[in-house]
Amino acid sequence: MKLLKQLLDFYLNCSIHVALSCYTLVRITFHMFHIQYDEPMALFAFFGTIVGYNFVKYDALVRVKKYPISNSLKGIALLSLVSFVLVGYYFFQLKRITQIVAFGILAITVLYTLPFFPNRRNARNWTGVKIYMVAICWVGATLVLPLINAGISFSLDFFIKCIQRFILFFVMILIFEILDLANDDPYLQTVPQKIGVKRTKILGLLLLIPFCLLELSLSIFTLTNFFINIIIITMLSLFIVFANVNRSKYYTSVWVESVPIFWWLMIFTFLKA
Template sequence: MIRFQSLFDFYIKSSIHVAFSVYALVRMTHFMFGLPYDEPMALFAFFGTIVGYNFVKYDALARAKKRMMRKELKLIALISFFSFLGVGFYFFKLQLVTQLMGVGVLILTMLYTLPFFPNRKNARNWAGVKIYIVALCWVGVTLLLPVVNAHLSLGTDFFIKCIQRFILIFNLILVFEIIDLANDDPHLKTVPQQIGVKQTKILGLLLLLPFYFLEFLKNNFVEKQLVVNLIMVVMLSLFIGFANQRRSKYYTSFWVESVPIIWWLLVVLL
């Protein structure tokens, strides 16, 4: 049991789970637009997520030479290295325009992590900005890049899906911010820090209304998608409603980050 627990923790800490969430959303984009499976795009997003998230989480620790890296961190670094090779391999299989946009997302990720300007903190520590940068990166990787790589026109349905995808990620991050409220630096000015936990939950629940009803405005309206989205609204409402600082770390790091995977599976199954 202890061995399984260690493996499970490593699976989460090494960002493999969140990478599967990104992969699921890319596959969902293919499904929604009736596109065939684009392996280079899906795996580029998967491996890129591992590299990006581990870079964000462990960059400062890796650069600090005050203590030796534990065995676990060395394994995470090894996985990140091979994922970096995977990113490079699939990057050159993408369309040129997708490559250019992918570089743009990379720059945004680096801006989020590294201080580009003298005497300024990185974007991760800019007051109130973190949630928007992360949500935009997810929308860019899981929706914009797959559509552009398939040479699809960016019509009304695409922009509606962008709004829905942004709301989904925004709400998932709100749950993280509620859980981490006690540990977050007050200068970050996260949403719960600015308006309180109760108002944050109300905001998240209100955002689920456009998330659901925007479906009716799509040109390619599919009734079954309403059922899937209703299940998603109920699930997200429960995650938001029951979020508090006493929740286990798995509440967000596993269950909340599983929401995109569940959404994709529901779309495929129904």
């Protein structure tokens, strides 16, 4: 059991799980807009997530806090290096316009991590901004980039899906913020810090209503996708209701981040049925 826990922790700490969530969301975008599987785009998102998340998580530990480099960190660094090489490989297979937009998302990630001015906080620590920056980056990586690379024009369906995807990430981040309430710097002014846990949960549940209703206005609406959305909303609702500061880190890092994976598996299952 100890070995399994160590393997699970390494899998999570390497950001492979969150990268898999990003990959499945790109695949969901392919499905929704009838895009043929685009391997460079999907794997660029997968390996890019590993590089981006590991940079955000471990830059401060190594660069600022001078955290001792353990064997686990060395393994994470090696995986990140390999992923960085693969990101470069797939990046040059994307269209020029996709590359430009990807640079924009990269710039937000770097801004989120590194302070650009002496004695100033990075964007990650800007009051009340974190949740919006993270949600925008995810929308860009999992929805905007795949459509641009496929040459699909920005229709009404695209903008509706952007709103839906933003709501999805916003709600998921709210769950993280509830669990991190005891450890977050009060300066961050996260949503639970500003309005309390109870109101944060109510906000999350209310946001899932437009997420569901917007699906009905799509020209690409199907009953199968709507049914799957209902299941996703139910899952997220339960995660919100039962979220609290005493929950294990696995509550979010495993289960909440698995929501996109379950979503894709349901789409795959129903399509094959």
